[in-house]
Amino acid sequence: RTLFDLPGSTDLTLTVVVPKERVRDVPSQALVRVRSRADGRAYLGVVSAGPFAEPDGIKGDSPILTAVATHGGDYLPPYHGRVHVSLLGEELDDGTLVPPRLRPLPNSPVFVLGDAESRQVLKCEGDIRLGLAAGHEGVVVGVPSDKKAVLPRHTAILGTTGGGKSTTVAGFVKQAADAGVAVVLLDVEGEYVHLHEPADNPGMMKALAARGVAPAGLKPGGMTLHHLVGRDPANPRHPDLRPFSLQFARLSPFTVMEMIGANDAQQERYLFAYDLCKALLREVGIFPEKNKSDADRERQEKLSHRIDEFDRGWPRMKLSHLLDVVGVCKAKVAKTPFAPFNAAFRTPEADQFFQARVDAKQMPGSVSSWGKLLSLLWRLNRLAVFDRHTDGAKFADYAAMLEPGRVNVIDLSDAGMTELSNIAIADLLRGIQEAQEAAYKKFEAGAAPKPPRVLVVIEEAHEFLSDERIDKMPILFQQVARIAKRGRKRWLGLCFVTQLPGHLPKQVLGLCNSFVLHKLTDPGVVSLLKRTVPGVEDALWDRLPALAPGQAIASFPHLTRPLLVSIDPAPGKL
Numbered sequence: 001r002t003l004f005d006l007p008g009s010t011d012l013t014l015t016v017v018v019p020k021e022r023v024r025d026v027p028s029q030a031l032v033r034v035r036s037r038a039d040g041r042a043y044l045g046v047v048s049a050g051p052f053a054e055p056d057g058i059k060g061d062s063p064i065l066t067a068v069a070t071h072g073g074d075y076l077p078p079y080h081g082r083v084h085v086s087l088l089g090e091e092l093d094d095g096t097l098v099p100p101r102l103r104p105l106p107n108s109p110v111f112v113l114g115d116a117e118s119r120q121v122l123k124c125e126g127d128i129r130l131g132l133a134a135g136h137e138g139v140v141v142g143v144p145s146d147k148k149a150v151l152p153r154h155t156a157i158l159g160t161t162g163g164g165k166s167t168t169v170a171g172f173v174k175q176a177a178d179a180g181v182a183v184v185l186l187d188v189e190g191e192y193v194h195l196h197e198p199a200d201n202p203g204m205m206k207a208l209a210a211r212g213v214a215p216a217g218l219k220p221g222g223m224t225l226h227h228l229v230g231r232d233p234a235n236p237r238h239p240d241l242r243p244f245s246l247q248f249a250r251l252s253p254f255t256v257m258e259m260i261g262a263n264d265a266q267q268e269r270y271l272f273a274y275d276l277c278k279a280l281l282r283e284v285g286i287f288p289e290k291n292k293s294d295a296d297r298e299r300q301e302k303l304s305h306r307i308d309e310f311d312r313g314w315p316r317m318k319l320s321h322l323l324d325v326v327g328v329c330k331a332k333v334a335k336t337p338f339a340p341f342n343a344a345f346r347t348p349e350a351d352q353f354f355q356a357r358v359d360a361k362q363m364p365g366s367v368s369s370w371g372k373l374l375s376l377l378w379r380l381n382r383l384a385v386f387d388r389h390t391d392g393a394k395f396a397d398y399a400a401m402l403e404p405g406r407v408n409v410i411d412l413s414d415a416g417m418t419e420l421s422n423i424a425i426a427d428l429l430r431g432i433q434e435a436q437e438a439a440y441k442k443f444e445a446g447a448a449p450k451p452p453r454v455l456v457v458i459e460e461a462h463e464f465l466s467d468e469r470i471d472k473m474p475i476l477f478q479q480v481a482r483i484a485k486r487g488r489k490r491w492l493g494l495c496f497v498t499q500l501p502g503h504l505p506k507q508v509l510g511l512c513n514s515f516v517l518h519k520l521t522d523p524g525v526v527s528l529l530k531r532t533v534p535g536v537e538d539a540l541w542d543r544l545p546a547l548a549p550g551q552a553i554a555s556f557p558h559l560t561r562p563l564l565v566s567i568d569p570a571p572g573k574l
């Protein structure tokens with residue numbers, strides 16, 4: 001029953017006393033219904049603290065109880081339980097919850113809700129299972145994959161090392177794939193390259209058995225492991241291993257300038273050479289192509305006019321093309337000979353173009369500045385990942401990736417440098433978004449079935465999108481923000497995973513509507529999240545630094561309130 005309010009009482013909180021024999025029926029996070037006496041109003045609430053044990057009639061720290069406990073006595077006075085309840089709202093006759101205008105009166109009876117009614121109140125149903133709600137033995141917390149207001153509104157999985165993020169991600173990926181979602185997992189550490197195999201860790205096996213779940217990998221043939229050309233995969237024995245190369249033409253020139261760290265003067269030379277290269281590709285018939293039908297050429301011309309160079313680069317432009325053009329520009333300024341590498345640039349037609357368009361007197365910069373730009377581009381070229389088709393490598397087939405229920409793990413563990421991983425991630429995100437856009441256009445035109453729901457998981461997101469990196473690479477973040485905003489309309493959801501959420505800029509957290517928060521001990525990070533994640537009560541924030549591995553606070557738009565969840569162990573091998 002409810003107690004009287006005290007001078008320190010606050011709105012939406014109640015103190016409830018519990019008989020001794022009922023103390024274990026009201027664990028933290030249990031849902032309760034308060035029947036206010038006299039006025040007949042009903043309120044729903046959640047146990048936010050307790051249960052605490054208090055002796056009847058005397059204080060818990062009274063001298064006699066202190067003396068008995070100190071000297072090993074076994075006297076136990078009659079006692080009762082006390083819990084703090086946070087009100088969720090007033091319950092109308094039709095079951096609707098509305099903000100409470102009044103408070104339950106003192107000595108009102110309080111009832112614990114059963115699991116079935118708790119599920120109904122919490123609205124925690126979903127075909128992607130996360131785990132069990134704390135305070136309930138049988139309330140499963142799930143995420144609905146078919147609600148556009150949930151996954152496409154983007155998710156953040158945050159927590160310190162050892163808190164259980166990888167287990168959460170592995171289980172989330174398998175459940176999403178089983179629900180028919182196409183999953184692309186950007187794995188920079190090689191943690192998920194064995195997800196097609198069942199779990200074999202003894203601790204994980206024991207945890208699975210406790211939940212009544214058998215170890216199981218992804219469905220047969222449901223996972224593809226992609227790795228960069230020339231890099232070793234973390235699991236070379238995977239049955240579906242596919243090397244891929246990056247397409248330089250897909251990268252925005254502004255993104256490239258940011259990635260190579262070009263200063264203002266070098267950016268000026270880069271854009272000069274880039275525009276020159278575009279004109280040369282047109283002149284020699286690489287794009288738009290000359291040896292095509294009038295209809296095809298007209299289509300390519302229209303495409304060239306629609307290109308937004310803040311989004312992508314010029315079609316069919318290769319890094320070797322740009323290296324040749326910069327090399328010619330440097331040679332013109334230095335008045336030295338230069339032989340282009342590309343055969344298409346060694347033709348009389350190309351030579352006439354250079355003679356007419358490259359005038360050393362009108363070109364910006366000195367020999368040294370052109371040389372520095374050339375060295376930056378050669379450094380990029382030495383990564384040997386652009387437009388390479390050796391060892392069976394191809395450009396990533398994004399349309400094939402977006403097959404319902406398929407998991408595509410992008411193994412970037414052998415990239416060797418953060419810049420290369422970031423280039424690959426930027427290219428992959430852009431390719432996935434373009435493929436989903438194209439699929440939706442066909443669907444809207446009635447030429448294809450509805451495209452699948454897509455989930456893109458970005459592991460170690462702080463390395464890709466950090467505060468420092470966004471200051472230096474604003475175009476990259478703007479690209480991600482555009483993909484996030486467009487993805488919401490096209491069933492393309494992003495999931496950011498990081499152990500250092502304090503390094504993520506506020507703009508990235510602002511893109512997310514759903515959060516899974518594992519153990520976080522940094523007060524500054526907790527303070528930031530308090531301003532970002534809505535609806536989490538103070539009692540849950542206080543528990544965040546002490547969460548056990550596998551526990552997490554889940555906040556999703558479909559839930560009535562954020563919940564403390566015991567995350568299911570991952571059935572696949574990590």
